[in-house]
Amino acid sequence: MPKGIGGRRDEGVRSDCYIAVEPGDSGGIDIAMKSKVEAMYGASIIDIVKRGLELYGIENAAVEVEDQGALPFTIMARLETAVKRLNPSETREFLPEMQPECLYGTERGRMRRSRLYLPGNETRFMINAGLHGPDGVILDLEDSVHPSEKDAARILVRNALRQIDFFGAERMVRINQGELAFRDLESIVPHNVHIVLIPKCETGDQVRAIDEKIQAIRKEHRIENEVFLMPIVESSLGAINAYDIASASPNNVALTIGLEDYTADIGTRRTPEGRESFWARTAVVNAARGAGLQPIDTVFSDVSDTEGLRKSVLEAKSLGFDGKGCIHPRQIKIIHEAFAPEEAEVERARRIVLAFEEAEKKGLGVVSLGSKMIDPPVVKRALHTVDMAVATGVLNADWRDSE
Amino acid sequence: MKREYELVENAAGRQVPTVVNGKKQVPYKGVGKHRPEGNKAAPPIASSADYPADGNKVVKDLRAALEAAGLRDGMTISTHHHLRNGDFIANAIFDIAAEMGVKDLMWFPSASFPCQAQNIAHMDNGVIHHIEGSMNGPLGRYCSEGKMRGMGVLRSHGGRYQAVQDGEVHIDIAVIAAPTADPFGNANALTGPSACGLLGFALADSQYADKVIVVTDNLIPFPCIPWQIQGNYVDYVVEVDRIGDPAKIVSGTTQITRSPDRQLIAELTARFVRDAGIMKEGFSFQAGAGGTALAFAIYLKEMMKEAGVKARFVRGGSTQYLVEMLEEGLTEYILDGQTFDLEGVRSMGENPGHVWTSPFTSYNYNGKGFFGTMLDAVVLGATEVDVNFNANVVTHSDGLLLHGIGGWQNCLFSKCTILPIPAFRDRIPVLVDEVTTLVGPGELIDVIITERGIAINPARQDLLDAIKGSDLPIRSIQDLKADVEKIVGGPPARPSLGEKVVAAIKWVDGTVIDSVRQVA
Numbered sequence: 037m038p039k040g041i042g043g044r045r046d047e048g049v050r051s052d053c054y055i056a057v058e059p060g061d062s063g064g065i066d067i068a069m070k071s072k073v074e075a076m077y078g079a080s081i082i083d084i085v086k087r088g089l090e091l092y093g094i095e096n097a098a099v100e101v102e103d104q105g106a107l108p109f110t111i112m113a114r115l116e117t118a119v120k121r122l123n124p125s126e127t128r129e130f131l132p133e134m135q136p137e138c139l140y141g142t143e144r145g146r147m148r149r150s151r152l153y154l155p156g157n158e159t160r161f162m163i164n165a166g167l168h169g170p171d172g173v174i175l176d177l178e179d180s181v182h183p184s185e186k187d188a189a190r191i192l193v194r195n196a197l198r199q200i201d202f203f204g205a206e207r208m209v210r211i212n213q214g215e216l217a218f219r220d221l222e223s224i225v226p227h228n229v230h231i232v233l234i235p236k237c238e239t240g241d242q243v244r245a246i247d248e249k250i251q252a253i254r255k256e257h258r259i260e261n262e263v264f265l266m267p268i269v270e271s272s273l274g275a276i277n278a279y280d281i282a283s284a285s286p287n288n289v290a291l292t293i294g295l296e297d298y299t300a301d302i303g304t305r306r307t308p309e310g311r312e313s314f315w316a317r318t319a320v321v322n323a324a325r326g327a328g329l330q331p332i333d334t335v336f337s338d339v340s341d342t343e344g345l346r347k348s349v350l351e352a353k354s355l356g357f358d359g360k361g362c363i364h365p366r367q368i369k370i371i372h373e374a375f376a377p378e379e380a381e382v383e384r385a386r387r388i389v390l391a392f393e394e395a396e397k398k399g400l401g402v403v404s405l406g407s408k409m410i411d412p413p414v415v416k417r418a419l420h421t422v423d424m425a426v427a428t429g430v431l432n433a434d435w436r437d438s439e
Numbered sequence: 440m441k442r443e444y445e446l447v448e449n450a451a452g453r454q455v456p457t458v459v460n461g462k463k464q465v466p467y468k469g470v471g472k473h474r475p476e477g478n479k480a481a482p483p484i485a486s487s488a489d490y491p492a493d494g495n496k497v498v499k500d501l502r503a504a505l506e507a508a509g510l511r512d513g514m515t516i517s518t519h520h521h522l523r524n525g526d527f528i529a530n531a532i533f534d535i536a537a538e539m540g541v542k543d544l545m546w547f548p549s550a551s552f553p554c555q556a557q558n559i560a561h562m563d564n565g566v567i568h569h570i571e572g573s574m575n576g577p578l579g580r581y582c583s584e585g586k587m588r589g590m591g592v593l594r595s596h597g598g599r600y601q602a603v604q605d606g607e608v609h610i611d612i613a614v615i616a617a618p619t620a621d622p623f624g625n626a627n628a629l630t631g632p633s634a635c636g637l638l639g640f641a642l643a644d645s646q647y648a649d650k651v652i653v654v655t656d657n658l659i660p661f662p663c664i665p666w667q668i669q670g671n672y673v674d675y676v677v678e679v680d681r682i683g684d685p686a687k688i689v690s691g692t693t694q695i696t697r698s699p700d701r702q703l704i705a706e707l708t709a710r711f712v713r714d715a716g717i718m719k720e721g722f723s724f725q726a727g728a729g730g731t732a733l734a735f736a737i738y739l740k741e742m743m744k745e746a747g748v749k750a751r752f753v754r755g756g757s758t759q760y761l762v763e764m765l766e767e768g769l770t771e772y773i774l775d776g777q778t779f780d781l782e783g784v785r786s787m788g789e790n791p792g793h794v795w796t797s798p799f800t801s802y803n804y805n806g807k808g809f810f811g812t813m814l815d816a817v818v819l820g821a822t823e824v825d826v827n828f829n830a831n832v833v834t835h836s837d838g839l840l841l842h843g844i845g846g847w848q849n850c851l852f853s854k855c856t857i858l859p860i861p862a863f864r865d866r867i868p869v870l871v872d873e874v875t876t877l878v879g880p881g882e883l884i885d886v887i888i889t890e891r892g893i894a895i896n897p898a899r900q901d902l903l904d905a906i907k908g909s910d911l912p913i914r915s916i917q918d919l920k921a922d923v924e925k926i927v928g929g930p931p932a933r934p935s936l937g938e939k940v941v942a943a944i945k946w947v948d949g950t951v952i953d954s955v956r957q958v959a
Contacts, residue, residue: 050865051865072865073837073865073866075838075931075934075935076837076866076932077927077932080928104865105864105865106865107926107927160865164699164700167700168703365700365703366702
């Protein structure tokens with residue numbers, strides 16, 4: 037009889053479990069379990085396995101469980117993976133309950149200073165991610181997941197979306213390319229995904245194809261919330277077509293760049309000065325602004341170099357970017373600090389916003405500060421600065437009252 | 440076999456044995472409720488007429504010293520753990536005892552380490568009857584499984600001093616591994632290939648044992664300065680090639696935690712100490728060498744610099760991070776119980792502000808005060824904390840005995856005891872309804888800091904008031920526990936444990952606060 041296997045049992049596995057299901061013709065369900073939490077949660081693990089097998093109508097099977105302290109939704113995902121590897125045509129889902137903390141929404145224009153990448157096939161990095169206060173978390177199905185585990189990660193990420201409280205962080209998923217992308221979308225879109233990141237985007241058609249698929253899933257599942265898009269430019273062609281990509285869908289909210297792949301594509305590698313990617317980065321900034329999206333910079337990958345990160349964020353800010361990717365939670369605070377507007381900048385923005393509101397109240401078409409006339413784009417920029425200042429704690433939310 | 444003990448309920452509601460290894464016990468009565476009576480223990484009076492006038496007490500080898508000290512069946516042999524996981528001497532003693540055909544010894548270490556797991560064989564073959572002392576790793580597991588003939592007794596560092604001083608434990612022979620010593624027996628740990636900083640854990644042993652043997656791999660001519668152990672207590676001196684493996688005694692560098700969640704907990708802890716007004720000019724604190732405690736010290740240091748605040752003293756275990764604080768003038772003194780890395784050893788040797796202490800000065804409860812009560816804040820760990828703030832440091836939630844108490848119980852007497860702990864580890868909740876083993880009473884534990892929020896003991900209204908207006912996530916401990924249970928899938932089932940008591944947990948005053956059952 038063939039065996040279906042989900043999860044890993046090699047050295048160093050934590051918060052995860054290995055489940056092997058070997059169906060038989062008779063004898064009922066026989067579960068052999070080893071768990072480091074057996075004394076505390078042995079009964080719970082057996083209950084989950086039995087419920088899962090019942091859902092899939094498996095009445096006779098030898099099941100092997102090796103558990104390193106996996107949370108219930110991880111055990112459920114590994115069991116579903118094992119069953120679906122036995123029977124690839126199985127479509128039923130072994131879903132954990134949707135938690136009320138997972139139902140919050142997002143807004144098109146919200147701040148996206150930091151977005152934390154989380155490997156899609158590892159629960160242990162996801163569970164506390166929101167506690168570190170990123171603007172967004174990215175459950176990654178693409179580069180951080182081994183090709184042989186794409187199916188498992190898709191199920192685990194879906195369960196994580198239903199169970200983990202990300203404490204207000206925007207809920208993003210980076211899908212795979214090509215045919216896998218559609219299977220990823222089918223699995224994750226019905227579970228309150230805020231943004232889908234489209235990797236290695238080279239044309240507007242790619243964006244439209246993803247968008248159409250999402251709309252079809254939304255219709256089928258009667259999903260009311262919008263699902264926004266953030267295409268990632270990671271090649272020379274993508275950089276050249278940046279505006280085509282950025283303007284391809286009304287659901288695009290941000291455009292970002294991935295420099296590891298981009299520099300490889302143009303036949304060089306990343307340097308600390310970043311001259312090799314200067315053109316592509318400014319192309320992304322201009323395409324994004326031109327299409328009314330937020331331009332978001334690449335990740336900073338040296339986790340131990342906090343000063344390098346700070347400099348890199350300040351540079352990104354000066355180029356016109358609104359956000360930065362990160363791969364470690366301790367990078368978040370530094371990114372937010374570096375994106376926070378400086379005092380003089382806030383002071384000037386505050387006065388412009390007050391003058392603007394005053395002019396609105398009086399029904400004046402022209403905003404003036406002292407003897408100077410303020411152009412609409414300057415007002416817009418000032419409003420943005422004040423929002424950023426409030427969000428980063430540089431300015432109190434009730435700053436108008438203390439005037 | 441008839442049990443020698445009955446179980447009675449103590450003031451904390453825990454079942455504890457009335458007799459432990461033949462000695463009658465006093466059940467725990469509550470914090471500050473027990474008053475010992477009588478006089479302290481004392482070793483026999485010696486005459487200098489029986490010791491060489493030239494001061495040379497060196498004998499051929501450790502076996503000769505043990506024979507001269509009268510090693511025989513049933514004796515209590517003590518060792519210290521300043522050499523930590525690099526110690527060679529505790530193993531050597533029991534190998535020699537086995538060669539000599541001696542049986543039924545009680546080993547009384549200040550703590551045992553995984554490098555001493557070979558003594559399991561000496562328990563199996565009858566050389567060692569049982570261990571009274573903190574048991575880490577494999578020795579703890581052996582005891583947990585009910586394989587030890589006698590009952591394990593776990594004491595804090597201060598409790599060990601107290602037990603010796605009060606005569607609860609009589610040491611027949613103390614063997615003190617010393618990184619540097621002279622032929623008279625004066626010894627210190629500041630220099631030599633096995634330098635470990637200080638020898639405070641061996642102080643009681645030197646003062647109260649019938650016979651004292653100093654073993655060194657760095658014998659220097661008299662006088663050995665400073666004498667952290669005084670030669671006037673010492674009977675025999677032995678020179679050996681190596682007392683330990685330097686690489687495992689102290690670490691070259693101490694690692695702070697890389698876990699982002701632990702860093703978050705450490706940062707919250709430092710912010711709490713600052714925002715509650717504890718961090719003020721002339722304050723004091725103690726933080727251990729665990730990854731989270733080290734990260735806490737680093738965050739606090741930055742906040743102290745920012746606020747221009749200096750500490751009067753900091754209590755070690757010291758590491759390079761405390762040494763940096765001392766050298767940058769952020770604290771006037773380090774009062775140190777053990778040095779964890781080479782920087783700690785160097786600083787203690789060089790800097791008059793880096794002072795070696797002992798369990799007598801820092802931790803002994805049955806005395807005329809101790810330093811622990813004067814600390815403004817301590818930062819400690821725990822394996823479990825319950826909704827009444829009671830904490831466990833010795834067993835895991837499955838009932839296995841895997842850790843010692845160390846100075847943990849003694850530190851609870853600080854003005855603000857803070858436990859920064861993850862709310863759960865993998866699927867194992869740290870916040871529970873009732874601790875598996877009670878080691879620290881909740882009335883002494885003030886603040887629990889987790890990645891999901893901070894719980895302040897409701898008995899500490901002063902701290903609740905002090906922290907008002909701070910943006911720290913203050914929550915009730917019940918709320919935090921409910922969060923954890925939602926994530927891990929409900930409260931854990933209680934482990935089913937055997938009837939047999941395998942270890943007694945002592946409180947700092949010598950009473951018995953809880954017992955550990957055999958794992959099924």
